[in-house]
Amino acid sequence: MSLQINNRFLRWFEHRLPIISLLDHSVGTSYPSPKNLSYWWNFGSLAGIVLVVQIVTGIVLAMHYTAHVDYAFDSVEHIMRDVNYGWLMRYMHANGASMFFIVVYIHIFRGLYFGSYKSPREVLWWLGIIILLIMMATAFMGYVLPWGQMSFWGATVITNLFSAVPVFGESIVNWLWGGFSVDNPTLNRFYSLHYLLPFVLVGVVILHIWALHEHKSNNPLGIDIKGPQDTIPFHPYYTAKDLFGLGVFLIFFSVILFFMPNSLGEVDNYIPANPLVTPAHIVPEWYFLPFYAILRSITFDLWFIDAKLLGVIAMFASILILFVLPWLDTSRVRSARFRPVYKQVFWLLFIDVIILGIVGAKAPSEPVFSALRSFQYVDLGQIGTAYYFIHFIVLMPLIGWFEKPKPLPKSISEPVLEGAGE
């Protein structure tokens, strides 16, 4: 399907800069997509839109924010109180970060469920993980900027993780801080990087979309596109569907933004940073909680590696392991719809991550059940962490080998089943 441009000026322009056909091939009538994509496929474009919202509100906030330990907190309150619609910009940006993670986490779990990471989409998947890592770094540094208690102590705790690195630990941490504690130099460099990284993110997102277009979207059946009868053009079908999804998402976002804008944050961050007083519970933002739980669940040394370093390794490994997932999963079938055992295990992983999130929010020594005081959150966290890694390292290969998948349909457009699977 090729694009017809009727307007003379646009034809003139297109001849000199073929941007219309570029768009048409990216998100227009010339981009064929599987015809059976479900609403779980909305979250990719949604993530892109949230990224734009974050960049625009972020640039606005930067016009009023002062990156100095003496003024940062007050400049944020100046935005909240005196700048025209400043409260809106600030709440949009702060809650937008949470929205970004909600959308991206759903996007990732969708990929896990329908096997979107499998051949030939491994590089697409890698780029997605890189996006997640950049997002995390950006969100972490952004949270430091208001210079509240949780900003300061969160920054202190997380940057201190690097002191676990053998030999060079202390040098690395001093290098990160630009001093001997989290202070003005740290705030300034975090501000600089927080402004830079989103644009790097945009670059990786473009690569992510590029890789997507090479082999097109996966689909709920997880089978390849066999021919034009299996596809429909992205525009108007998926633009319409994505816009409707955007509307639903904006309603959800607005409810939080306008009526409970502080529900996802920590109250301690409304207290100005005080390097001499540590809050009772240092808790990261909700989107980091599962990883924080993994970090804290390592309380034992292993061979020559001490617990602190091991915790840091475990935390990073919990994300980095996703890079090798395409090879840990040995199944030839993509979609969990046709993988009865994996389907169950997928939901167990989902619950495991939720539980790890709860554990991350609690004090480690707090008992899980008031009736059983010896079973503490740190114990639950250790079980959860163990299961998390067992899922990827043990279960994924084993299930792939031993599971008998259900028969796959012949093609997307023909619901006829193709004999008996394997």
Add this chain to the structure above:
Amino acid sequence: MTSTTDGGHGDTATRRDFLYIATGALGAVGTAAAIWPFVDQMNPSADVLALSSTEVDISAIAEGSSITVVWRGKPVFVRHRTAEEIETANAVELDGLPDPQTDEERVQKPEWLVMVGICTHLGCIPLGDQGEYNGWYCPCHGSHYDTSGRIRKGPAPLNLEIPPYEFLSDDVIKIG
């Protein structure tokens, strides 16, 4: 698949077009409304606006002296003029002035001269009680202002600007 752009079936097509146009229009209105906060945030904020007027107590300014107050980030000269200064200012022939203005046009009460202390040439701050006309003198490029703050000699094109102000009482003026 069939194309969606073929128009075709009379009644259904109109209804469909109406739906698309209505949705598009509503979306456009919403987008425009959403853009406004992003524009408005660059306007002066509430704390800046609160400083847009300054109240000055003039009771302590002796005759023949002046004070400088800051208004909207700019210096404002408030001078308690002597009878002699007022007389000199009124005696000037308007014909030869670069920016002809009577003294009356420049003051509300003759003894009080209130003006923005920025040279109309290139924005330097003129010095008081100086220059050939016993008014103000700008050291940057040698502009001379008289006792009414009018430009008399030098490169400046206009008289010193009079800010909006009012007398709240005999002792207090509100600038801005």
Add this chain to the structure above:
Amino acid sequence: MRKSVLLFAAAILLTTASGAFAAGGAVHPVQRDWSHTGPFGTFDRAAVQRGFQVYREVCAGCHSVRLLAFRNLQEIGFSEDQVKAIAKGWDIGIPTTDEDGESINEDGEPITRAPIPSDRIPSPYANEKQARAANNGALPPDLSLMIKARIDGANYVYSLLAHGYEDSASEDTLKEAFHIENTNRKHAYEDAMKQYDDDLDKYQDKLEAYQQAVAGGRKAKEPKKPEEPEKPVVVESVEDMGLSDDMNFNAFFGGWGIAMAAPLSEEAVEYSDGTAPTLEQHAYDVVSFMTWAAEPRMEDRKRIGIKVLIFLLILTVLLYFVKRKVWSDVH
């Protein structure tokens, strides 16, 4: 399977969430009806104004509201002239300089001028050291963001002021506080006893080794016998809490001891609008004021939010029909 899995997750969530409050050393705040809660909630102007009066006459002696400017008071219904008068009559001046650019007068005191509406409300103390020196070493926190800086802020501060001190706490509140403290002490004792048993075992082993060494004529250090943890005092009164002398009991304050003595009482402030000056009323009013101070743009936020939601609902319904129309020829 999926359902049962989700149910299981929900169950975990519930059990863990319900256990959350028992652990801390404070009673769960009393829940009050506020005009500012809910999607349509607005500030009760009269209460906020009275609350400002309470702040000015009672709290302002020690606590600042440094993020508020006098001009903000116009937003809660004071007229421009009233605000000017309030600013001019404020006890504490704004540091300034005289004609010679000096900021300190001949007596060595800072030169000040009367505040004007565009000024922030001045703090009672010039700096943290002065504040601590005047308050037994404790720092009275700034109140501008207090309501947002505490969980369930409005109810928490209200409970603390009106129902938390020994004289104002209800029987039930005291009972609950004692129960929580006793449970915490019991658990701490149990943990200490477990540790003690372990230590005792280790001590026995060491003691044997020591005795053998002594019998063999070798030099050895005599191990120290671990001390048995003391049984905790059962709390039946505020005294049993064992707070230090400069601390006041408050059932809603973490750890029970607060440096601030009960600041409000019946008729602490005389209202000009005829509202009954009860302790609860004072607390309600000052919390209303503090809630406004913490987020003066709240009403704008909710008002715009309602409009945005209505708009989005209509647009999304239309988008749904557009989507259906577009997809009507796909099978």
